[in-house]
Amino acid sequence: xxxxxxxxxxxxxxxxxxxxxxxxxxxxxxxxxxxxxxxxxxxxxxxxxxxxxxxxxxxxxxxxxxxxxxxxxxxxxxxxxxxxxxxxxxxxxxxxxxxxxxxxxxxxxxxxxxxxxxxxxxxxxxxxxxxxxxxxxxxxxxxxxxxxxxxxxxxxxxxxxxxxxxxxxxxxxxxxxxxxxxxxxxxxxxxxxxxxxxxxxxxxxxxxxxxxxxxxxxxxxxxxxxxxxxxxxxxxxxxxxxxxxxxxxxxxxxxxxxxxxxxxxxxxxxxxxxxxxxxxxxxxxxxxxxxxxxxxxxxxxxxxxxxxxxxxxxxxxxxxxxxxxxxxxxxxxxxxxxxxxxxx
Amino acid sequence: xxxxxxxxxxxxxxxxxxxxxxxxxxxxxxxxxxxxxxxxxxxxxxxxxxxxxxxxxxxxxxxxxxxxxxxxxxxxxxxxxxxxxxxxxxxxxxxxxxxxxxxxxxxxxxxxxxxxxxxxxxxxxxxxxxxxxxxxxxxxxxxxxxxxxxxxxxxxxxxxxxxxxxxxxxxxxxxxxxxxxxxxxxxxxxxxxxxxxxxxxxxxxxxxxxxxxxxxxxxxxxxxxxxxxxxxxxxxxxxxxxxxxxxxxxxxxxxxxxxxxxxxxxxxxxxxxxxxxxxxxxxxxxxxxxxxxxxxxxxxxxxxxxxxxxxxxxxxxxxxxxxxxxxxxxxxxxxxxxxxxxxx
DNA sequence: TATAATGATGCAATCGGTTGCACCTGCAAT
DNA sequence: ATTGCAGGTGCAACCGATTGCATCATTATA
Numbered sequence: 122x123x124x125x126x127x128x129x130x131x132x133x134x135x136x137x138x139x140x141x142x143x144x145x146x147x148x149x150x151x152x153x154x155x156x157x158x159x160x161x162x163x164x165x166x167x168x169x170x171x172x173x174x175x176x177x178x179x180x181x182x183x184x185x186x187x188x189x190x191x192x193x194x195x196x197x198x199x200x201x202x203x204x205x206x207x208x209x210x211x212x213x214x215x216x217x218x219x220x221x222x223x224x225x226x227x228x229x230x231x232x233x234x235x236x237x238x239x240x241x242x243x244x245x246x247x248x249x250x251x252x253x254x255x256x257x258x259x260x261x262x263x264x265x266x267x268x269x270x271x272x273x274x275x276x277x278x279x280x281x282x283x284x285x286x287x288x289x290x291x292x293x294x295x296x297x298x299x300x301x302x303x304x305x306x307x308x309x310x311x312x313x314x315x316x317x318x319x320x321x322x323x324x325x326x327x328x329x330x331x332x333x334x335x336x337x338x339x340x341x342x343x344x345x346x347x348x349x350x351x352x353x354x355x356x357x358x359x360x361x362x363x364x365x366x367x368x369x370x371x372x373x374x375x376x377x378x379x380x381x382x383x384x385x386x387x388x389x390x391x392x393x394x395x396x397x398x399x400x401x402x403x404x405x406x407x408x409x410x411x412x413x414x415x416x417x418x419x420x421x422x423x424x425x426x427x428x429x430x431x432x433x434x435x436x437x438x439x440x441x442x443x444x445x446x447x448x449x450x451x452x453x454x455x456x457x458x459x460x461x462x463x464x465x
Numbered sequence: 466x467x468x469x470x471x472x473x474x475x476x477x478x479x480x481x482x483x484x485x486x487x488x489x490x491x492x493x494x495x496x497x498x499x500x501x502x503x504x505x506x507x508x509x510x511x512x513x514x515x516x517x518x519x520x521x522x523x524x525x526x527x528x529x530x531x532x533x534x535x536x537x538x539x540x541x542x543x544x545x546x547x548x549x550x551x552x553x554x555x556x557x558x559x560x561x562x563x564x565x566x567x568x569x570x571x572x573x574x575x576x577x578x579x580x581x582x583x584x585x586x587x588x589x590x591x592x593x594x595x596x597x598x599x600x601x602x603x604x605x606x607x608x609x610x611x612x613x614x615x616x617x618x619x620x621x622x623x624x625x626x627x628x629x630x631x632x633x634x635x636x637x638x639x640x641x642x643x644x645x646x647x648x649x650x651x652x653x654x655x656x657x658x659x660x661x662x663x664x665x666x667x668x669x670x671x672x673x674x675x676x677x678x679x680x681x682x683x684x685x686x687x688x689x690x691x692x693x694x695x696x697x698x699x700x701x702x703x704x705x706x707x708x709x710x711x712x713x714x715x716x717x718x719x720x721x722x723x724x725x726x727x728x729x730x731x732x733x734x735x736x737x738x739x740x741x742x743x744x745x746x747x748x749x750x751x752x753x754x755x756x757x758x759x760x761x762x763x764x765x766x767x768x769x770x771x772x773x774x775x776x777x778x779x780x781x782x783x784x785x786x787x788x789x790x791x792x793x794x795x796x797x798x799x800x801x802x803x804x805x806x807x808x809x
Numbered sequence: 810t811a812t813a814a815t816g817a818t819g820c821a822a823t824c825g826g827t828t829g830c831a832c833c834t835g836c837a838a839t
Numbered sequence: 840a841t842t843g844c845a846g847g848t849g850c851a852a853c854c855g856a857t858t859g860c861a862t863c864a865t866t867a868t869a
Contacts, residue, residue, distance in 0.1 A: 129825055140849045145826055155847060175584055176524035177825035180854045185520075195549045201539040208539070208566060217584055220564045222552060240519055240561055351750055380754050406695055407751050410724050473855055484819045489856055499817060521855030524824050 128171045137165055148173070179241075187217045188433065189237035191247040193225050193274065198405050199422050200248070203272065206426025207246060214434050216243070227252035234258055243267065244433045248274045251316045256281045268436040272429040277318040282445040284436065286429040288452045290320045293418045294327025296454045297372045297400040300416070302335055304398050304462045306370030308343065312357055312382065313374040315346040321374045324402065328372055343368060347378065354381030358389060369397055370460075376401040376408045376417055383411055383459065398460040413458025420452040472515045481509055492517070523585075531561045532777065533581035535591040537569050537618065542749050543766050544592070547616065550770025551590055558778050560587070571596035578602055587611065588777045592618045595660045600625045612780040616773040621662040626789040628780065630773040632796045634664045637762045638671025640798045641716045641744040644760070646679055648742050648806045650714030652687065656701055656726065657718040659690040665718045668746065672716055687712060691722065698725030702733060713741055714804075720745040720752045720761055727755055727803065742804040757802025764796040 130144040137144075139162070147154045147162035154162075179185055188211050192200045204220060211218050219237065223230035230250045237245060238261050245262055247269065256278045259269050263283075272286040301309050311328045314321040329339055345360055347353045357378070361367060373379035379401030383393055391397050393413055401408055404419035428448055474488040481488075483506070491498045491506035498506075523529055532555050536544045548564060555562045563581065567574035574594045581589060582605050589606055591613065600622045603613050607627075616630040645653050655672045658665040673683055689704055691697045701722070705711060717723035723745030727737055735741050737757055745752055748763035772792055 127825090131825075141826075142828075142850080143848055145828085146848090149827090153847065158847080172583060174524070174825050176520045176529075177854090178827075180518070180520035180524055180856095181825085181827050183854075195545040195552070196542065197545070198540065198542060201541070201545040204564075205539045205566065212565070212580075217563055217580070218565065219561055220548075221556070221562065222549065236556075236561070239516055351753075377750065384754060406721065407754050409695075410728060410751050411754055412756055471855090474857095475855075485856075486820080486858075487818055489858085490818090493857090497817065502817080518855050521824090522857080524826095525855080525857045527824075 127174065128166075128169050129174070130171075133162060133166055133169060133171060136169070137161060183241075185241040185243055186215070187219055187240065187242050188430075189233075189240075189242035189245045190218060190220045191230060191233050191237070191245070192220070192222050193248055193250050195220075195222050199273075199403055202422035203248070203426035203429075206423035206428075207430040208426075210427055210430035210434060223250040225250050225252065231258050234261060238262060238267075244437055245269045246272060246429050246433060248272050249276050249319070250274075251314060251319050251321075254278070254318050256283065259283075268433055270429050270433045270436070272425055274320050277322070284432055284446045286425055286432065286448045286450065287320075288420045288425075288450050290323030291327040291330070293402070293420075293452045293454075294324035294372070294374075295331045296327070296452075297324075297402070297416075297418060298328045298331035299335075300454055300456065301370040301372060301398055301400060301460060302331065302337075304370070304394070304460055306368075306398055307337070308340070308366065308368045309370040309372055310343045310345060310361070310368035311372050311374075312345050312347060312349070312353065312378055314349050321349075324372075324374045349373075349375050349378040351377060351381050353378035354383070354385040357382050358385040361386075362389075367397075371397060371399045373399065373401050376403040376405040376415060379415055379417070379459075380407045380411050383415070394458065394460050394462050398462060400454075400460050404455055408455075408457070411459070413461075416457045416460035417455055418452050419455050420450060425450055471518065472510075472513045473518070474515075477506060477509055477513060477515060480513070481505060527585075529585040529587055530559070531563055531584065531586050532774075533577075533584075533586035533589045534562060534564045535574060535577050535581070535589070536564070536566050537592055537594050539564075539566050543617075543747055546766035547592070547770035547773075550767035550772075551774040552770075554771050554774035554778060567594040569594050569596065575602050578605060582606060582611075588781055589613045590616060590773050590777060592616050593620050593663070594618075595658060595663050595665075598622070598662055600627065603627075612777055614773050614777045614780070616769055618664050621666070628776055628790045630769055630776065630792045630794065631664075632764045632769075632794050634667030635671040635674070637746070637764075637796045637798075638668035638716070638718075639675045640671070640796075641668075641746070641760075641762060642672045642675035643679075644798055644800065645714040645716060645742055645744060645804060646675065646681075648714070648738070648804055650712075650742055651681070652684070652710065652712045653714040653716060654687045654689060654705070654712035655716050655718075656689050656691060656693070656697065656722055658693050665693075668716075668718045693717075693719050693722040695721060695725050697722035698727070698729040701726050702729040705730075706733075711741075715741060715743045717743065717745050720747040720749040720759060723759055723761070723803075724751045724755050727759070738802065738804050738806050742806060744798075744804050748799055752799075752801070755803070757805075760801045760804035761799055762796050763799050764794060769794055 130141045134141045134144045144162050147159040190207060208218055221233045223233060227250050253276055262269055270284045275285045275287055311325055313325050316322055332339060345357055347356055379399055383399050386397060393399060401415045401417040404417045408415035408417045432446060474485045478485045478488045488506050491503040534551060552562055565577040567577060571594050597620055606613055614628045619629045619631055655669055657669050660666055676683060689701055691700055723743055727743050737743060745759045745761040748761045752759035752761045776790060
């Protein structure tokens, strides 16, 4: 109902017989304003229900007080946990958060970056779409000294010096594969995703390194690419059934696909882990629910968000957008029934 | 590096020997400006890389072009799917999206509302925290004619006429319970959450109605309250083991708790569904992964987001914030192994 | 030919907060 | 008594886009 006009600093000034400049300064605790005046102004502002108009302030200061986040997709337990971590840090610092998703497309990613640039975000946290190969589209921001932090999916554009928060995906892939080898697997299938520059590419590299190191030849038939969602299981099962010689181990680059494939394999009569041992990636809730429970790689999602956001905050505080920083969080292999063939 | 000044309409005006007003009008396709002039201005703007300054525009127009969303938590497959649906609609309409989470606390919810009000959101989409009992804290917005749409967790404050997008939780609870009864269950345990005003309260009501209707007395021992997360299973198992007479059916108000409890029960030697039949709620990914697969209630998360956002958009378009609208989406019981005792 | 009507553009105020500089007061130092 | 200085406050010009109204050039009408 009441479309009353907003209270402005001018209204406050008038009531107190002061100037708007004094009010403005007082509200921001400017030292030049007498303590007593400041207090009078503040209580008056309070009682009149004054709310700063952010547009006026932003216009003048050329600041937006807003941080942007771009994710591949919202619908991911991992990603939503990361955002949760980010949100916590950002709000505490008094920034607003604008979140958007690229839905795994480079085009959307570019559009989102432009949109965020347009609303003058002061910093960006981004996890790249699988289609993204270079970081050129971030130049709009970086050329204006707007700090950018990449997390999780950071691509392989090593040319560019950017701040990143990641885990060592190659090592994790290596650990997962090595574990399968020590469990006696000889033919390990890798279920991943087709982009060499992504986290999945790194996980694949770890897989290959582990095999090579153990004198096992890489078999292209055993590298299956898929989009790693709930449909991965049935699609991959078909490919496996087509194989002359079946695999005896599987390293899937995420839990969702691992679990979905495990379900299909069991339905088909394969025994897990006796016939086929399986390792996933993420330590999501499902990994504890399937039977047998899924061996997987754990890494801290909420913390990754927190750390990425904190880095960004410190870049903003110190205006040191130049000093790049590369945080590598620890991961850990969690061994469960899906891969455990030998009693220790 | 290049902290070049932004291009403004004045810059464009100068180059073309026109006034800023003409440029401003041309860029917004004002009919008073000659077609040819409009085109000249637009191409010039393009070639100079002009970007509208949203603060100046917002200040003058007193609009923010921003929609706020408040969720109980990000880390929920359901909620992130809803946001995904919301995002899609909102972006298409050219709005920005600011998302925040109440982390299930009424205090945070209030703070978030204030913060969103402060940045002058033009509309709000909110799913209430479980602690929220009334809608008084939305008055800041509604009293300024800022439209609000509630979705999923809408509370029971029927006094207030607001737009809501929900499913019929009572009916769904009723359906789930009735299904268990038809499968021969006599002692059905309800695993829910302690707030009568929430969706869970409604689901509980459906449970009670179904029992009563079938002449089964309500047993308070069989109503278990928990926060319905991954730890629900072990906590609830303890309570079940303490029961003199064990339940032969369980209706859990979400999949996460259902699945986690099922896992614990199986570990304890109960056969599902022979000893205990289980029904969950949400049709999340896990419900298809557990064994036996979980009978559950399906309802469309992404669509719920889309519809909620569309309602909001139409309220904004038609300035009809008054006409409340209550959308009830369809749910469906999906019968799977966890509850199927009788061959049809 | 005078005049009204229409089309196209510019002027200047406005949105609300911020800030460099000018100004005033009072008091200490000279 | 004059000068200097610091502490407080106000003036007015921003920030960039929008818009009611005035203005001017054209063209249609009487």
